[in-house]
């Protein structure tokens with residue numbers, strides 16, 4: 017029993033009692049209340065309690081809910097809540113009819129039964145997790161969308177797979193997922209995605225979906241690319257699921273839960289490299305990808321625009337207040353995204369001025385004259401995290417209708433030309449891993 | 455016996471309602487106050503209040519009756535980011551005191567109990583909402 021099946025199972029349970037349900041709901045809604053953890057309770061108008069016949073039916077329904085919806089519900093004695101005014105308890109939560117209107121009028125008796133979703137956003141994202149000791153985890157992050165983050169990640173996965181490596185790719189851009197379709201044709205999409213696992217995990221049911229959430233990409237001939245998509249083929253009520261993924265469970269913030277998922281997948285697949293597509297923005301989801309997943313390296317995609325630099329300023333000032341900067345700064349690396357064809361040198365020098373100023377303000381140690389110890393880099397030092405790896409804008413990659421097809425006939429020299437600096441930058445992470453295994 | 459604040463909240467509430475209905479005002483007033491105390495402690499626990507081995511609050515400041523508990527609740531509530539529990543006005547239960555259980559019944563009027571009931575109902579609703587949202591079983 018998984019979250020997606022709740023609606024269908026509920027309809028099956030209520031249908032035999034349609035007449036009684038109609039009586040209960042003559043003047044008040046009956047609510048199928050799906051709480052923050054994705055567990056169902058029935059909220060019944062109080063008048064049903066005053067009618068022994070109806071009360072008995074409610075008890076039978078509670079029993080069935082408890083039997084058929086576990087783990088997405090409670091023991092029978094906790095399934096029912098009576099309320100005088102069921103409209104009042106909806107309280108602005110997203111609500112839809114249990115039966116959509118286009119269904120057979122045969123079920124008309126259930127027309128006042130509503131599904132209510134208690135959703136949430138938020139979480140604790142100011143904790144940094146120590147990096148992992150096993151496969152390197154590389155996070156691709158950007159402030160703004162559309163900077164070629166997912167394309168670069170896909171190209172990187174492809175490149176290292178061609179070298180015979182096992183690459184695991186996660187699409188954490190849950191709100192606007194795109195990465196998985198770049199690496200997998202739609203028919204290879206697995207049944208479930210990260211969103212499903214995060215929802216099932218709330219009721220300790222993660223294993224139900226774990227085996228069915230990995231897609232295998234056929235792009236690579238020599239290595240492996242495993243794709244863990246944001247959502248799977250079974251994809252009912254995506255918004256209702258999204259509104260629960262940020263829930264903490266037993267004191268574990270959602271990002272720690274996510275880390276647990278990545279640990280489990282890593283344990284099963286034993287990849288050489290883990291690439292994570294974080295979402296764009298400075299919200300907590302994006303930030304947690306950087307701070308909580310045990311990343312070894314975070315690639316910060318940027319274009320040289322005021323909006324981008326202001327965004328990074330906001331993000332970094334938050335980090336400076338909320339976390340131990342020394343723990344994160346060595347994992348950061350700027351990436352100059354979509355570098356324009358013309359006036360490249362001028363573009364770089366402006367970029368470096370901006371990113372150097374940013375890192376100096378937030379991350380570099382202040383050095384007094386004569387001091388030599390300290391974490392600091394010169395403006396033009398190529399080892400500096402502010403000194404960008406470059407990804408070139410290329411006509412052949414702009415406005416692609418299918419990134420997947422582009423990768424199917426990938427031209428290795430073109431890939432190197434555009435993304436080569438990223439490949440080079442990441443190579444040492446794989447070598448270290450290789451040595452550990454010898 | 456270990457503390458179970460949520461259950462204690464519910465049973466005190468039910469009994470208070472019975473007594474209120476029968477106009478047994480003095481004890482209704484008393485139990486509304488206890489019900490609110492237990493309900494609020496149950497929520498505070500959800501918001502991070504730690505308990506000792508016996509199930510009472512670790513911090514002495516939290517071992518208070520309802521007339522002194524609201525600021526403690528608001529403090530936990532402010533730090534809890536997962537869910538936006540309502541802030542409570544600090545003047546709830548300002549005329550309620552646990553020692554009133556020793557008082558003569560003639561001190562309790564329908565009016566005083568109505569006020570206590572109104573304040574206790576705010577906490578009853580708070581717990582109810584926590585249950586509906588799945589933060590409490």
Ligand SMILES: Nc1ncnc2c1ncn2[C@@H]1O[C@H](COP(=O)(O)OP(=O)(O)OP(=O)(O)O)[C@@H](O)[C@H]1O
Nearest residue numbers: 161162163164165166167408409410413414415416
């Ligand atoms: N090197 C490149 N040169 C030119 N165009 C590119 C390049 N890389 C990606 N693009 C194009 O830029 C657009 C955005 O790319 P992509 O989806 O990879 O970015 P993104 O940062 O992941 O965006 P989002 O925030 O929407 O996920 C696409 O139309 C893509 O084809």
Ligand SMILES: [Mg+2]
Nearest residue numbers: 165166194195
């Ligand atoms: Mg993308």
